[in-house]
Structures are given as C-alpha cells and as structure tokens.
Amino acid sequence: MTEVVLTCANHPTRETSLRCKRCNKPICASCAVLTPVGYRCRECVRGQQATFDTAGVGALVVGAVVSAVGTGVALVPLSFLGFWGLLLAPIAGGSLAEVVRWAVRRKRNRRLPLAAAVGGSIGVAGYLLVQSAPWLLVALSGQPAIVPGLAFSLLWPLGYGALLISTLYSRLRGIR
Numbered sequence: 001m002t003e004v005v006l007t008c009a010n011h012p013t014r015e016t017s018l019r020c021k022r023c024n025k026p027i028c029a030s031c032a033v034l035t036p037v038g039y040r041c042r043e044c045v046r047g048q049q050a051t052f053d054t055a056g057v058g059a060l061v062v063g064a065v066v067s068a069v070g071t072g073v074a075l076v077p078l079s080f081l082g083f084w085g086l087l088l089a090p091i092a093g094g095s096l097a098e099v100v101r102w103a104v105r106r107k108r109n110r111r112l113p114l115a116a117a118v119g120g121s122i123g124v125a126g127y128l129l130v131q132s133a134p135w136l137l138v139a140l141s142g143q144p145a146i147v148p149g150l151a152f153s154l155l156w157p158l159g160y161g162a163l164l165i166s167t168l169y170s171r172l173r174g175i176r
Contacts, residue, residue: 022040070120096120113170124161
C-alpha cells in the first residue's frame with residue numbers, strides 16, 4: 001500500500017500531516033492556528049471571527065462619542081478629589097465601559113475598545129482645553145502672564161484620564 005504524502009495547501013513545497021479541524025484542508029505548522037477545539041487554517045478562523053463581529057461602523061462611532069463625553073464628565077468630580085481620584089478613576093473607567101456596552105446594545109467588534117479609547121482621549125483633551133482656557137486667553141491677549149502651576153495642575157487630570165482610559169480599554173477588550 002502506498003502512502004500519500006500531503007503538502008500544505010498554502011505552501012506546496014512543505015510536507016505535512018496536519019489538517020484543518022473544520023474544512024479538512026492540509027496545513028503546515030506555520031499556517032495552523034491553535035484553537036480550543038484543535039488546529040484550524042487561517043481562513044476558517046477569520047470566517048469564525050467575522051461571525052462574532054456584529055457591530056458596524058455606527059456602533060464604533062457611538063462607542064467613541066459615548067466614551068468621549070463620559071470621560072470628560074467623569075474628570076470633573078475626579079479633579080476635585082485630588083489623590084483619591086487616582087483610586088476612583090479605574091472604577092469610573094469600568095463603569096464607563098458598561099455604559100459603552102449598553103450604548104452599542106452589547107454588540108461586539110474587535111475595534112470597539114480602540115474606538116472607545118480614542119474617544120476617551122478626545123474627552124481628556126477637551127477637558128484639559130477647558131481647564132487651560134483662561135490661561136490661553138491671557139497668553140493670546142499679549143499680556144505677560146507667568147503661570148507656573150498650570151502645567152502641574154494639568155498633570156492630575158492626565159493621570160486620571162490615563163487610568164480611566166486604560167481600564168475602559170481593558171474592560172471592553174475582555175479576556176482573550
């Protein structure tokens with residue numbers, strides 16, 4: 001009896017004994033993707049991931065807008081708390097992640113965490129712009145104004161925003 005030598009469907013020069021668990025296509029070790037149910041080819045994995053992405057571009061925009069507004073609003077009370085705001089910023093980020101999930105109706109997309117993080121960054125930038133507006137107006141008027149505490153006063157909201165956005169991103173990303 002003659003043994004049939006299998007070659008990879010993507011790399012015809014490589015011999016293999018692996019097959020995709022779903023479509024039974026011969027694949028080499030570099031084409032194989034380990035899944036909980038066995039090895040699959042990249043095409044089957046991409047097809048399966050596409051069925052889980054149920055949110056479109058509109059949901060990404062909604063997630064970005066909700067996180068921008070939510071981050072800007074959350075920074076107001078956090079700024080009054082001083083050091084304690086650093087402890088509460090991750091809680092606010094987790095809560096904001098749940099609000100974003102509710103706003104997109106629990107639909108999923110691989111890019112939703114990134115869209116929410118970009119929106120949150122825009123919210124932080126907007127908050128910093130509003131906080132520094134009086135000093136910017138004085139500087140633009142041409143009057144000499146030395147405000148050494150301006151940069152330092154903007155560091156706290158940056159710290160709150162970084163903690164809030166990182167928690168928002170990680171909560172929306174989930175465990176992979």
